[in-house]
Amino acid sequence: MASMNRSDCIDEVGMNQKTLDREHRDQARHSEITSAHDLEMLDPAMRASFSEPQIKAITTLLNAPKGRPAPKLVDLELQFNLLAHRFFVVLYVGRNRRTKPRDEALEAPARNGNIIAIILILIGFNLLISFSIILVAYLIKAAIGITLFPGPH
Numbered sequence: 001m002a003s004m005n006r007s008d009c010i011d012e013v014g015m016n017q018k019t020l021d022r023e024h025r026d027q028a029r030h031s032e033i034t035s036a037h038d039l040e041m042l043d044p045a046m047r048a049s050f051s052e053p054q055i056k057a058i059t060t061l062l063n064a065p066k067g068r069p070a071p072k073l074v075d076l077e078l079q080f081n082l083l084a085h086r087f088f089v090v091l092y093v094g095r096n097r098r099t100k101p102r103d104e105a106l107e108a109p110a111r112n113g114n115i116i117a118i119i120l121i122l123i124g125f126n127l128l129i130s131f132s133i134i135l136v137a138y139l140i141k142a143a144i145g146i147t148l149f150p151g152p153h
Contacts, residue, residue: 035062070097 039047039058050058072094079088106114141148 035059038062070094 035058039055039062072092074091074093076091077088078090079086081087
């Protein structure tokens with residue numbers, strides 16, 4: 001392994017910093033183009049009613065960095081066709097990273113309904129997994145040729 005001296009490290013860091021600056025500049029240019037496009041989509045009469053400080057404030061707001069979605073432990077998104085309709089199922093499991101709690105507490109019927117729904121979903125998953133395990137075990141048994149009950153049946 002070749003050793004790097006201090007000037008090589010500084011040059012490498014400087015090169016990375018230049019690359020980051022270029023990417024930041026490109027991203028800023030893209031956001032400026034996007035915000036200009038968004039402002040052009042306004043009705044011309046409404047756009048003309050804004051003063052320059054208001055337009056600058058709107059542009060700043062449109063260029064502000066947007067939050068990224070938090071990573072999930074489970075991110076399952078399924079789409080399927082059933083008869084003439086298209087349905088989707090989404091399941092996200094992850095840590096609650098929201099900053100604001102719910103303003104109002106759930107009422108008793110909604111809370112009880114949620115508990116019943118969770119129990120039914122867990123029972124359904126349990127039955128599905130159990131059935132799958134039994135089916136795979138039966139197919140393996142049949143493929144190997146094991147008979148549990150001697151004689152014809």
